Amino acid sequence: MSEHTPNPAEVLMHHVTDSLWYSLNVGPLHLQITKHLVFFIAAAAVVLIATRLAVRSYREGGVPTGVGAAVESLVLFIRDEIAETNIGHDGRAYVPVLCSFFFFILFAALIGLMPFSSTSTGNISVTLGLAVVSFGIMQFAGIRKYGVVGHFKNLIPPGLPAWLLPIMIPVEILSVFTKPFALMVRLFANMLAGHMVITVLLMLIPLMAGINAAFGLAVIPVSLGLALFIMLLELLVALIQAYIFTLLTAIFIGMFAHPAH
């Protein structure tokens, strides 16, 4: 009987990439329920439940308590510091989208830190979806104010000499697409890298034990300490990446809704 002992690279990739859990056929559709999808839905459910509980805590008088107070402080932060600072007076219309981005990315990252779970934003398809929504909101913001033609005319900075136009037009059109692309890759890489580092640090234990059992025992406290430190760092990175995604989306919305005239 041949035993396939996976090498470290395979174990690492198995931990951080998607794996099929359940496959079902609904009519002509072949749906594949994968691990990242399950935790994606879990993160979305947590966002919905948390905000519903927050709204409910407003009922007994105007002061929210508990979950409501936490959610309210975050929403106020997004409305005042992120939306109105960057988008201006009509920033309030975009606060729901920005709050959705912030809460979803934050909860997806926090859920991913629990044992046996996975960070759904560590899948490029999920961040691609977030980036597509972000792209759509940016274009919507510009087109709503200036119309389609006006929105594309606003891409070109004013006061540009005519000979620069053949260079600037492709550059500006390209930058419309690179902005959400950068958002996508930044979030994906941050979430993926954190989990890869944790997995590698914890894999040191069996690797060292393969050389010598005493090495394996000696490296346990070191490995666990480092993995714990990296997990604490991941908490911070989760918050920062959610904030940066939301902030950059708001900045880009502001750039399209209020271009420099």
Add this chain to the structure above:
Amino acid sequence: MNAEGLAYFAAGIGAGLTIIGGAAGIGRLAAAAMEGIARQPNAAGDIRGAMIVAAGLIEGVTFFALIVTMLLVLLIPKG
């Protein structure tokens, strides 16, 4: 000196160079932020916020290069 060994070697050097650029940039940013906070302690909150945003952006760019390096490693054909 076979091709597969060279490919892994190249990916390793790529990752190392990437982290030099990223860490140098963020180090300069942190130094400037420390200096700013030392000059005006009551602007510490604003400076800290701006520092974290800038660090996140620089790290994002570093991760672009890291993704390229990881793609190089993963796309090496076996044998």
